[in-house]
Amino acid sequence: MLEIYAKLIRYEMASKQKKVGNELNLDQGSIPKLLLRFSLPAVVGMVISSIYSFVDKIFISHVAGRNAFSGIVVAMPLILVVVGFALLVGNGAATRISIRMGEGRRRVAEKTLGNALVLLILVAAFITTFGLIFLEPLLRLYGARGAALYYATEYLRILVAGSAFQIVGFGLTHMIRAMGKPYQAMAALITGAVLNIGLSVIFVIVLDGGVRGAAISTIIAQSIAMMVSLYILLNKKNKTLRFKFKNFKLDPKIVFPIFSIGISPFLAQIMGSVVVGILNNTLRVQGDLALGYEGGYLALGAMGIVSNFLMLFLTPIFGLNQGSQPILGFNYGAKRYDRVKTTLKYTISIAAAISFIGWCFIMFFPQVPIRMFTDDPELMAIALSGMPIFAGAFLIVGVQLIQAMFFQSIGKARISLMLNMLRHVILFIPLLLILPPRFGLYGIWYVGLTADMVAFLVTTIIFIYTLRTKLRT
Numbered sequence: 001m002l003e004i005y006a007k008l009i010r011y012e013m014a015s016k017q018k019k020v021g022n023e024l025n026l027d028q029g030s031i032p033k034l035l036l037r038f039s040l041p042a043v044v045g046m047v048i049s050s051i052y053s054f055v056d057k058i059f060i061s062h063v064a065g066r067n068a069f070s071g072i073v074v075a076m077p078l079i080l081v082v083v084g085f086a087l088l089v090g091n092g093a094a095t096r097i098s099i100r101m102g103e104g105r106r107r108v109a110e111k112t113l114g115n116a117l118v119l120l121i122l123v124a125a126f127i128t129t130f131g132l133i134f135l136e137p138l139l140r141l142y143g144a145r146g147a148a149l150y151y152a153t154e155y156l157r158i159l160v161a162g163s164a165f166q167i168v169g170f171g172l173t174h175m176i177r178a179m180g181k182p183y184q185a186m187a188a189l190i191t192g193a194v195l196n197i198g199l200s201v202i203f204v205i206v207l208d209g210g211v212r213g214a215a216i217s218t219i220i221a222q223s224i225a226m227m228v229s230l231y232i233l234l235n236k237k238n239k240t241l242r243f244k245f246k247n248f249k250l251d252p253k254i255v256f257p258i259f260s261i262g263i264s265p266f267l268a269q270i271m272g273s274v275v276v277g278i279l280n281n282t283l284r285v286q287g288d289l290a291l292g293y294e295g296g297y298l299a300l301g302a303m304g305i306v307s308n309f310l311m312l313f314l315t316p317i318f319g320l321n322q323g324s325q326p327i328l329g330f331n332y333g334a335k336r337y338d339r340v341k342t343t344l345k346y347t348i349s350i351a352a353a354i355s356f357i358g359w360c361f362i363m364f365f366p367q368v369p370i371r372m373f374t375d376d377p378e379l380m381a382i383a384l385s386g387m388p389i390f391a392g393a394f395l396i397v398g399v400q401l402i403q404a405m406f407f408q409s410i411g412k413a414r415i416s417l418m419l420n421m422l423r424h425v426i427l428f429i430p431l432l433l434i435l436p437p438r439f440g441l442y443g444i445w446y447v448g449l450t451a452d453m454v455a456f457l458v459t460t461i462i463f464i465y466t467l468r469t470k471l472r473t
Helices: 002-020 031-064 066-102 106-141 146-161 163-178 182-206 210-234 252-291 295-333 337-364 367-373 377-390 394-409 413-439 441-470
Strands: none
Touching: 031 066, 031 182, 031 210, 031 295, 031 337, 031 367, 066 106, 066 146, 066 163, 066 210, 066 252, 066 295, 106 146, 106 163, 106 252, 146 163, 146 210, 146 295, 163 182, 163 210, 182 210, 252 295, 252 413, 252 441, 295 337, 295 367, 295 377, 295 394, 295 441, 337 377, 337 394, 367 377, 377 441, 394 413, 394 441, 413 441
């Protein structure tokens, strides 16, 4: 598997060398320069998308009010499910395309591209039909009640109706990146994100469209981003892989390998959705008990502010992970363990610095991000009391993410999956069932702190053991 991965990297780099006219070897080039080259497109694209989501929710909170914002928070688990289905096909197909190109099997890679487009369309049709029929029962299952249910339904009905744009566009972006075009994939992401921000100003603020306006602006932006991705693939200048009608016929030998790879990120999204759903219901119950009528929606809104702010700092770390994976995998396969350790040193240092900046904001200036979302005194008070506790261990989160993804980079997918699930599922759910009943709303805030610390300790022990036993220079 690692030999195939090495061939993939050599193929991608060889195609780029023809354009830039020089040689760049993963086992010889400067590690900082390689990290910059591979990470920058992913970081920029993901950060801009994260900023769009951040700004969009700020608009909704200030223009439509705290109940509307709580409705958007309740809707997020179902959006995670939609993204999960896009990853099931997009991530799986992208990996298969990369491997086949690395093997020199261009026709099979092209057939995978055609099958993947059909699968994305079929998945989108299923999500749209199922989502529109069962939207309200699903939202109730995830904790939506009263005003929050109304706003969440208004928001998601439009998003689900246009989910094909997100699913197809998101999936195609993964495949474009797999074809050795990371900057073109970034261009599609940035196009959608920038348009979404601009359209949100028009539909939410100028036209006073509320959550409906936010959903409409998102659908329009996603449709244009999808068209940009299609243009990249259909453009005559694209000589890498092209759509051909004969490749649109589904082949089980192509479809099942796509799903076998895509199932891991798909399950991670689904489990994330389940965790957020349990969290939402716990927040609603404990909020009502602690704060009285509608206290649950105040607690939901406060958690929404905290999680959105944290995601703003986690996004560049995710991009850094994407950029470091090929460098780590190639040099591990080549037994260049000194370069593996050097890459880890840089990535962990950068991730720690990003986490430190985020932690400083949380500890010393928590009112800054909270005031961006709301000027409601009750909502601000709850968020201010909870943010420093829930994110108290954010200082070490970036390091834990890099350590966990390292195992995926060197072919230890099971260990990586276990460590990634450790914080969000293995620890978070039991803690969520134990602490809040005993300590009320504050028990929920301590769930995040406890899960982060335990996950960091376990991951670090396994990480250090692996470095000492498997990466001896």
